[in-house]
Amino acid sequence: MAQSTTVEIDTPERPAFEDRLRSASRAAGGVLFWVALAAAFLFFLFPTFWMLETSFKTVNEANSQTPALVGFHPTLANYHNVFFLTQENVSGEGGTTTITTGFLHYFINSILIGSISTLVALVLGMLAAYGFSRFRVAGKNDLLFFILSQRMLPPIAVLIPIFLMYRTLHLVDTYFGMILLYTTFNLPFAVWMIKGFVDEIPHEYEDAAMVDGYTRFQSFYKVIVPQSVSALAATAVFSLITVWNEFIFALVLTEPGGVRTVPPSIAAAAGGGQGNIDWGLVAAAAMVFVLPVVIFTFLVRNHLLRGVTFGAVRR
Amino acid sequence: MGSESAEHGGPMPVRGPRPGLTDRQLAWLFIFPTVLILLAIAIFPLIWSLGLSFTNYVATGNVDPVSGNPVPYQWVGIHNYRTLLTNNDVTYASIWHQFTVTAVMVICAVGIEFVLGFGLAMLLVRQFPGRGLILTLMLTPMMLAPVVVGLFWRFMFDPGNGDHGILNNLILLVSARPLDIAQSTPAIIAVIIADVWMWTPFMLLIGVAGLAAIPRYLYEAAQVDRASAWFRFRHITLPLVWPLLLIALLFRTIDAIKLFDLYFSLASGAPANTNPISYVIYNKAFEQYDTGNSSALAYIILVIVIALANIYIRNLTKAQAAH
Numbered sequence: 001m002a003q004s005t006t007v008e009i010d011t012p013e014r015p016a017f018e019d020r021l022r023s024a025s026r027a028a029g030g031v032l033f034w035v036a037l038a039a040a041f042l043f044f045l046f047p048t049f050w051m052l053e054t055s056f057k058t059v060n061e062a063n064s065q066t067p068a069l070v071g072f073h074p075t076l077a078n079y080h081n082v083f084f085l086t087q088e089n090v091s092g093e094g095g096t097t098t099i100t101t102g103f104l105h106y107f108i109n110s111i112l113i114g115s116i117s118t119l120v121a122l123v124l125g126m127l128a129a130y131g132f133s134r135f136r137v138a139g140k141n142d143l144l145f146f147i148l149s150q151r152m153l154p155p156i157a158v159l160i161p162i163f164l165m166y167r168t169l170h171l172v173d174t175y176f177g178m179i180l181l182y183t184t185f186n187l188p189f190a191v192w193m194i195k196g197f198v199d200e201i202p203h204e205y206e207d208a209a210m211v212d213g214y215t216r217f218q219s220f221y222k223v224i225v226p227q228s229v230s231a232l233a234a235t236a237v238f239s240l241i242t243v244w245n246e247f248i249f250a251l252v253l254t255e256p257g258g259v260r261t262v263p264p265s266i267a268a269a270a271g272g273g274q275g276n277i278d279w280g281l282v283a284a285a286a287m288v289f290v291l292p293v294v295i296f297t298f299l300v301r302n303h304l305l306r307g308v309t310f311g312a313v314r315r
Numbered sequence: 316m317g318s319e320s321a322e323h324g325g326p327m328p329v330r331g332p333r334p335g336l337t338d339r340q341l342a343w344l345f346i347f348p349t350v351l352i353l354l355a356i357a358i359f360p361l362i363w364s365l366g367l368s369f370t371n372y373v374a375t376g377n378v379d380p381v382s383g384n385p386v387p388y389q390w391v392g393i394h395n396y397r398t399l400l401t402n403n404d405v406t407y408a409s410i411w412h413q414f415t416v417t418a419v420m421v422i423c424a425v426g427i428e429f430v431l432g433f434g435l436a437m438l439l440v441r442q443f444p445g446r447g448l449i450l451t452l453m454l455t456p457m458m459l460a461p462v463v464v465g466l467f468w469r470f471m472f473d474p475g476n477g478d479h480g481i482l483n484n485l486i487l488l489v490s491a492r493p494l495d496i497a498q499s500t501p502a503i504i505a506v507i508i509a510d511v512w513m514w515t516p517f518m519l520l521i522g523v524a525g526l527a528a529i530p531r532y533l534y535e536a537a538q539v540d541r542a543s544a545w546f547r548f549r550h551i552t553l554p555l556v557w558p559l560l561l562i563a564l565l566f567r568t569i570d571a572i573k574l575f576d577l578y579f580s581l582a583s584g585a586p587a588n589t590n591p592i593s594y595v596i597y598n599k600a601f602e603q604y605d606t607g608n609s610s611a612l613a614y615i616i617l618v619i620v621i622a623l624a625n626i627y628i629r630n631l632t633k634a635q636a637a638h
Contacts, residue, residue: 051470054470065477
């Protein structure tokens, strides 16, 4: 009874007004939410979309002063050129320039170097991760810190001495040199990332295996390695993407026509200056280059957080 | 031997004393290859370049300025560091200006990424239809190659046809002048925009993870207490997400200082006084071949980054302890 009187004390208009206000502000909030989301979505998707669209345009359409969003004549010629063209004359305001393309060769280089260096980094990383996770190692934290600090180094600081070292050892523009370098690149990441996963595998698994008579090493590769397959897969994807995207070492340590990878080649194809760039071809090469990364990103979407923070943030 | 485990049917493991290796030896066997490779390819070069930073070594060979004959390089003490920090250079009027330009790029880019990324995370932490797909699509920029991202944005500003990329066409609708990325200030703005495009998703990812991890009952309790939205944000959301955001901030700051690829493909047509410090090192090392001098500059950057990395790791340990 007392409660019903308190309801009556509030005049009937006020709750109605408040309700209306609340639902109105909720509706406004809903509209704002979708508007903000749409704006963000447009901002983050448009550049990629625009490149994708450009990859279907002819040179003239792509380089036009008033580029068309719709109403051009789509062509697949650029994609054909990415794989089969080796040389091209591009003319523009600055005269005609001959550019050497031959992307197919660079794509093969990228795939070879990327996959082998990832594989090596995974094997070594798995071993080290297990070692750090399960054994008492003298100075373990210092070693782990040392490995982590490699991620922080500015690549440019190591580039100069590595260039000199490679020149002395005749490793410049060799597959072995690039694979060794990229393995070193990915090792710190692989160790930290895999260690994070191995730490989560209960000790009891190996203890049980060792009670059953397995040696330490047997319990490692028969129990822990199979348990870590998803961790290894996620680590492999991130390592592959890192190598795939790496630019500055490839620029300095490889040569066009040699073991050069894709990123410096795309940059070179777009380096023609005043109008002498076949943007359709550049866009198509960029799309072929970016596609595997997008697919891989989608595959590891549940591990993204871990991957981009060096295994530091887990969920 | 092995008779006890025969009933498991699998391969027959050896029972009894471990053959040969102690755990300590085994541990080193596991870790040794990694440490060896890192020492050879990462640490040895660093020590070498520290040595070079005290010499007048020129990668193409030192020559006598008068006779033009090859001469051995010499130990010059802290000469490189002194000229770097005080004197002028062929390409760069003042190294302090390049430091300032780098700082402007880093602070603006990371600041905007932080605010925008966290704001978007507040939007995207809600449940709505299509959320997973939208989130994944919005995260893709950070996985792309920076050098390709630079090209995307160069193409949108100036494909080489006199600033008539699609973005400049839009800008020309509201302003008389396009953003000419061959000029210093517009180039810096363009680099910041491209960096924001590429790395806001990183902040967004970490922000969403942090927000999603906040227990609901805290908000429910605040609701019971009729706490205002601002109070809830200030006293529940922010303190709980902060350790994660700090990690994101420091990661981004360290990486932004190293900015090179994106600048190379987007704005290397801009005047030299726009170059961020990594590009200055590249220019000195591989265009002027002034190896000693560029090694010295690389070391200065290294020290700055290590200092930041230390702060990062200290906070990381704290954040992990709180987890």
